[in-house]
Amino acid sequence: MMKFGDYLRQAREARHWTQPEAAARAGIEQSYLSKLETGKSYPSDDVFGRLVKAYEIDVKNLVRDLDPGEAEALRDIESLRATRLTLHRTAQRLSRGWMLAGLACLVIGGGSTGAALTASDTSHEEYIYLSRGVIAPGEPFDVFDLVGVPLGRAPAVVADMRAQQIALQDRIDEEVRIQRAMQGEGYFETVEGGRRYFRALDSQTVIERSPLRWFWVPGLMFLFGALGCFTISWRWK
Structure with a gap:
């Protein structure tokens, strides 16, 4: 000045x-x-x-x-007085504009922050089932368990079991199913070439984060924006 x-x-x-x-x-x-x-x-x-x-x-x-x-x-001085009045009115309009923008940011930011504060997570159980391969017609449902069976001592038995294990190993095609509904110890599913047996392997609790928790980010941004708008409005005034 x-x-x-x-x-x-x-x-x-x-x-x-x-x-x-x-x-x-x-x-x-x-x-x-x-x-x-x-x-x-x-x-x-x-x-x-x-x-x-x-x-x-x-x-x-x-x-x-x-x-x-x-x-x-x-x-x-007329020209100075008129200019001062014009600038004053312009400053008032700008000040009110920034004030309204600040109020809008405050409402949005408060609503977003409130939504984030009240957000609650949900959880559900998931059941994991494993099928080791396609079971041919006439084979027992646990045929692939033979792959992990220790071999006996008799040479004839060892050779026969070894041949079966090698044949089963070539057929192993593991498929994992994760589902919310529990199917007991296991269940069958018909597929091309036979059927699959899905055996219960494990279960887990899955926590689903509420998407409303992300409202923290825009909420804080709008609140800081409101503070900036109010500051500019005050300075402009």
Whole structure:
């Protein structure tokens, strides 16, 4: 913030004008310009218009830079008064706009945060079943268990079991089923070439996180946004 006289002096010096030269361009006396620059006098409406034209002053920037007390001293100048009123109304509209934006962010942020706070997780049991391969017609449901059976000592029995184990190993095609409904110790399913036996292997508890927990992120963002909007609205005012 600055005084009107300082503003005139800086504007003149920025153009590298002497006081006599600046006074001549504005069509006023040098002594009068000197009083204006030292704050001993204030211009009339007509003189202010001359200074604005000579110095190419942006009245809006002048109003923004002037000390409030100086602006009050220049209240009789019509163009300054009109500009101050326009800027004031513009600032009010912007301030109200930022205030409304802040309120909207506050409502959205509060709602999102509330949803995140009240969110609850759910859980359910899952049952894991394993089928080791396709059981041919006429074979027992546990035929593939033979693969893990230790071999006996009799050479003939060992050779026969070894041959069966090798044949079964080539047919092993494991398939895992995870489902919510429990099917007891096991269940059959007809497939091409025979059937599969799915034996209960394990169970697990699955916790499903509520998607509302993600509302923490937008909730906090909107709340901080509301704080920023209110700050801007206050500063603009």
